[in-house]
Amino acid sequence: MNKIAIIYWSGSGNTEAMANAIKTGVDGAGVPCDLYFVSDFDVASINDYDGLILGCPAMGAEVLEECEFQPVFDEMINSLNGKSVALFGSYGWGSGEWMTTWEEQVKEAGADLFENGLIINETPDEDGLNTCEDFGKRFAVSK
Template structure:
């Protein structure tokens, strides 16, 4: 991939740390990577990117953040058909049910889901940041 957008929401900074490591990995794979907090991303620009990596932590009852991220994702879905999409996020409880539901939504939108979503419990440690960076590299190198 030549150009990738990483679009995320983070409340505590855990998902943001993952987003920064993913961006680093994408760039290590020699792709251009733009990083956006979800409220700063122009949803109409999805088509400008070869791939989109979306990040959001689990909230409340294992759902995406509902005030900013979920509405933006709902609007973005119409642009995802045929697009390569990666997913990531942090969580503090449960076992990742929110990610499984999100993966299904992305597939239902007609996107090409990259691997399984990357999830990290609480704040990413060094291994978690390395996993995030590797995820970004693999995504950028995928076709």
């Protein structure tokens, strides 16, 4: 890939820690990568990126964060057709249903979904951060 954007929302810092570790993996693969908190990302710039890595924890009844992340995702969904997209997030309860639903939405938008979404329960430990780093590296060298 030529350029990747990591776009995430985090309330407790767990998903942010995952985003930073994923960026370390992408950087280690030598692929240019920009990291954005979702409110700092300009959806109009989406075509500047070959790949998108989107991160959001499970909220409420296993849904995406509704005030900041969901509106941006809704704005970008029509631009995902043909894009390589990876998903990640943390959760503290439930079965991971929010990720399954999110994966389906991304596929229905015509995106090329990378693997299954990466989910980590609660705060990522050292093994979890290593898993995130490897995820970023694998995504960066895919395609």
